[in-house]
Amino acid sequence: MKFIYTCVCVALLFSGTVNAQQANRQDTVISSYNPAELFAPLFYKYRGSQNHSANGAPGPKYWQNRADYILNATIDTIANTLTGNATINYKNNSPDKLDFLWLQLDQNTYKADALSNSFTSYVAKERTRGYEISSVTVTVNGKTQKANYLVTDTRMQIKLASPLNADGGTISINIAYKYTIPGTFGNRTDWNQTKNGKIYEIAQWYPRMCVYDDAQGWDTLPFLGSGEFYLEYGDFDYKVTVPTGMIVAGAGELLNPQEVLNALQLARLANARKSDKTIMIRTADEVLTATKTSLKGTKTWHFKMLNTRDVAFGASSAYIWDAAKVNLPNNKPCLAMSVYPVESAGNDAWGRATEYLKESIEYFSKKWFVYPWPVAINEAGTAAGMEYPGIVFDGITDKGKELYWVTAHEIGHNWFPMIVGSNERRFGWMDEGFNTFIDVYASDNFNGGEYAPKRDDEYAPKGGYPADEIVPTILDPNAPTIMSIPDATPEKYRHPITYFKPALGLVMLREHILGPARFDYAFKHYIETWAYKHPQPEDFFRSMENAAGEDLSWFWRSWYYNNYKLDVAVIDARYADKDKKRGLNVTIANKEQMAMPVKVAVKFKDGGIMYKRLPVVTWIQNKIAVINLETIKEIASVELDPDHEVPDINRANNSIKVK
Structure with a gap:
C-alpha cells in the first residue's frame, strides 16, 4: 500500500580503539537495563528443520503448493460489472492429504454483512453484493462433478469427496461468477469517472487459492481490509473483454497485440522497446478520437504472466499510453509503461511516470534482485498507492516528488512481497517495512537526488531526524510491536509500526550495526534464497545472522518483538x-532496556572532532562503561550519538563539558 517514509543516511567514520570496562566506583546511576535479559540465549522458538534450515534457508524438504490459473473476464461498462470464469489447476506438494480446499473471495468484503464492517478503519459507506457464484465444479482424474462448497465471508471451503493426494496430487477447480465493481469506495480496486471515460482498476477479481504451508496449514485469515495478501505462485493465462475503444493495461505479456492495437500503436511499441526516452503509444488527441468513434463492439485482450502470485489490470477509453525500455543487468527485454487520463498529463505530473518507473526498476534490479517480468505498468486512478505483480495503481492527481515516491514504493513491492512471497496478512512489516527501507536509497539515487531525501510531511517535519521521530511511538505504552498482525494494529499506529519502525531498523542495521558491505551481502542473500518462496520471520532473522556472521538476537528482541527504549547518558x-597527557576517561551509562552501538564525538578546544565507537558488546555485562580517549589535546566536550542515528529517548543527557 501507499507509504510515506524517509530517512537521512549518514556514513560513519571512526578512528582509534575503545577500551570499555566496568566503572570502578559505586553505581549510583538509576538504570532499568538488564543485560542478562537483552542478551538471553535461546531466542528462536524452533530449531532448524528439514523444511526451514537453521541457517535461514529453505531446508532440503521444503515444499510449497502451486496454483495455475486460466481466467476470462468481461466488463460491462454500463452496469459496471465483471463477469468471470476461473479455472484453477492446483497441485498439492505438501506431505499431507487434503480433505478440503480453501479459497479467498475478497470481493465479499463489500457486502453489507461482511466481517470487515466491524473493522472500523476500513468501513465503506457503499456496498455491493460481492461474488455472485453461478457454478463451482472440481475435476480429478478427468472426472468432473459439482463441488460441495460453503462460503463464509471472504472465504470459500470446498469439501472434497475424497482427499487430494499428498506429494503431487492435482485437482482442477472451475468457478463461474460475476460481481459489481465497487466505485471509488473500493479502496484497492474500483472504477472512477474522468471526462473522457471511466477508468477501471481491477484487482482481487477472481477466486484465489489460500496458502497451505508448514506454518499454519491452511492460512484462512479473512480479508478485513488492512492485512493484505498471501498467495501461491503459478502461471496465469487470462483474457479481458471490453468495448473496442478501451485500452487494457494488464500485468504480464500481451499475447495478441495485432488483434487489439492498430498499426501505429504497434510501431510505437516497437520503438519504445529500444528507447531509453519515453515514447507515446497513444496520445491525448487519439484519446479524444477513440472516445468519439470507437466504443462499439468488443475486443478481447489476452495476457500471460509466468511464475507470479497474482495478476491485476486497468481498463479505460481515457488512457494516454506511453512506454520506454528498462535496462536490466541480465539484458532480458523489459518495458516500462504508464497509462493515465488527460487530466494527469504534463511533465510536472504523469508525463514523467514512466521515467520514474523505469529508473526505480533499474535501481532495484542492480542493487538487490533482477526484475523478472517482461512488462511493468504504472496506472493512474483513485485506488492510489496499491501494488500487484507487474502493475501498480497510483494517484490520478499525484505530481512531482509525490508521484516519484509512490511509484518507487509501489513498484518496490514487486520485490517484497511479489518476489519474496511473505505473508502480508500476518506480517505486514515483511513487505511494507522492507520496501520502505529500499525506497530510501532509491530516492538518493534517482536523478542525482532530485527527490532526496524522501520525507513524509505528516510524520517527519523538515529537519527532523528519523531516529528521533520514532521516539514518541516507542514511548507510547499503547503502541503495538512490529510483530503485531496488521488487522490488530490501530490506524494511529499503522504507518509508524508497519512501515516506519521496521524500515528505520534496517537502516540502523545497515549503517550503524553491520555496515553496508555486510548488510548488503546478507540482505541480497535473503532475497535470492527466498525468491518465489514463503519465508517466515525467523527465516529472515536466521538468514541475516548467518550471512552477516553476527548474533543479532538482542536487536530482533528489542526492536521487533518489543518496543524497548534506549537512553544512553554520559555521566562523567x-x-x-x-x-x-594521560587522556580523558568518559563514563557512559545505559539506562533503559535497549542497547545499541554508541558513537562518541570528542570535540577539541581547537575546533577539531574525533569519533570513537562503543560496540554493542560493551553492554553485554555492564550498565556502565568507562572509556579512555587517548589524546593529549585539550578537550571541550563529549557528545553521544551526535548525528541522531539511534532513537535515544533523552538527549538532554547525551553531552557533557570537560572542565
Whole structure:
C-alpha cells in the first residue's frame, strides 16, 4: 500500500580503539537495563528443520503448493460489472492429504454483512453484493462433478469427496461468477469517472487459492481490509473483454497485440522497446478520437504472466499510453509503461511516470534482485498507492516528488512481497517495512537526488531526524510491536509500526550495526534464497545472522518483538589522574532496556572532532562503561550519538563539558 517514509543516511567514520570496562566506583546511576535479559540465549522458538534450515534457508524438504490459473473476464461498462470464469489447476506438494480446499473471495468484503464492517478503519459507506457464484465444479482424474462448497465471508471451503493426494496430487477447480465493481469506495480496486471515460482498476477479481504451508496449514485469515495478501505462485493465462475503444493495461505479456492495437500503436511499441526516452503509444488527441468513434463492439485482450502470485489490470477509453525500455543487468527485454487520463498529463505530473518507473526498476534490479517480468505498468486512478505483480495503481492527481515516491514504493513491492512471497496478512512489516527501507536509497539515487531525501510531511517535519521521530511511538505504552498482525494494529499506529519502525531498523542495521558491505551481502542473500518462496520471520532473522556472521538476537528482541527504549547518558568526563597527557576517561551509562552501538564525538578546544565507537558488546555485562580517549589535546566536550542515528529517548543527557 501507499507509504510515506524517509530517512537521512549518514556514513560513519571512526578512528582509534575503545577500551570499555566496568566503572570502578559505586553505581549510583538509576538504570532499568538488564543485560542478562537483552542478551538471553535461546531466542528462536524452533530449531532448524528439514523444511526451514537453521541457517535461514529453505531446508532440503521444503515444499510449497502451486496454483495455475486460466481466467476470462468481461466488463460491462454500463452496469459496471465483471463477469468471470476461473479455472484453477492446483497441485498439492505438501506431505499431507487434503480433505478440503480453501479459497479467498475478497470481493465479499463489500457486502453489507461482511466481517470487515466491524473493522472500523476500513468501513465503506457503499456496498455491493460481492461474488455472485453461478457454478463451482472440481475435476480429478478427468472426472468432473459439482463441488460441495460453503462460503463464509471472504472465504470459500470446498469439501472434497475424497482427499487430494499428498506429494503431487492435482485437482482442477472451475468457478463461474460475476460481481459489481465497487466505485471509488473500493479502496484497492474500483472504477472512477474522468471526462473522457471511466477508468477501471481491477484487482482481487477472481477466486484465489489460500496458502497451505508448514506454518499454519491452511492460512484462512479473512480479508478485513488492512492485512493484505498471501498467495501461491503459478502461471496465469487470462483474457479481458471490453468495448473496442478501451485500452487494457494488464500485468504480464500481451499475447495478441495485432488483434487489439492498430498499426501505429504497434510501431510505437516497437520503438519504445529500444528507447531509453519515453515514447507515446497513444496520445491525448487519439484519446479524444477513440472516445468519439470507437466504443462499439468488443475486443478481447489476452495476457500471460509466468511464475507470479497474482495478476491485476486497468481498463479505460481515457488512457494516454506511453512506454520506454528498462535496462536490466541480465539484458532480458523489459518495458516500462504508464497509462493515465488527460487530466494527469504534463511533465510536472504523469508525463514523467514512466521515467520514474523505469529508473526505480533499474535501481532495484542492480542493487538487490533482477526484475523478472517482461512488462511493468504504472496506472493512474483513485485506488492510489496499491501494488500487484507487474502493475501498480497510483494517484490520478499525484505530481512531482509525490508521484516519484509512490511509484518507487509501489513498484518496490514487486520485490517484497511479489518476489519474496511473505505473508502480508500476518506480517505486514515483511513487505511494507522492507520496501520502505529500499525506497530510501532509491530516492538518493534517482536523478542525482532530485527527490532526496524522501520525507513524509505528516510524520517527519523538515529537519527532523528519523531516529528521533520514532521516539514518541516507542514511548507510547499503547503502541503495538512490529510483530503485531496488521488487522490488530490501530490506524494511529499503522504507518509508524508497519512501515516506519521496521524500515528505520534496517537502516540502523545497515549503517550503524553491520555496515553496508555486510548488510548488503546478507540482505541480497535473503532475497535470492527466498525468491518465489514463503519465508517466515525467523527465516529472515536466521538468514541475516548467518550471512552477516553476527548474533543479532538482542536487536530482533528489542526492536521487533518489543518496543524497548534506549537512553544512553554520559555521566562523567575527566582527565585521567587530572593529567590531560594521560587522556580523558568518559563514563557512559545505559539506562533503559535497549542497547545499541554508541558513537562518541570528542570535540577539541581547537575546533577539531574525533569519533570513537562503543560496540554493542560493551553492554553485554555492564550498565556502565568507562572509556579512555587517548589524546593529549585539550578537550571541550563529549557528545553521544551526535548525528541522531539511534532513537535515544533523552538527549538532554547525551553531552557533557570537560572542565
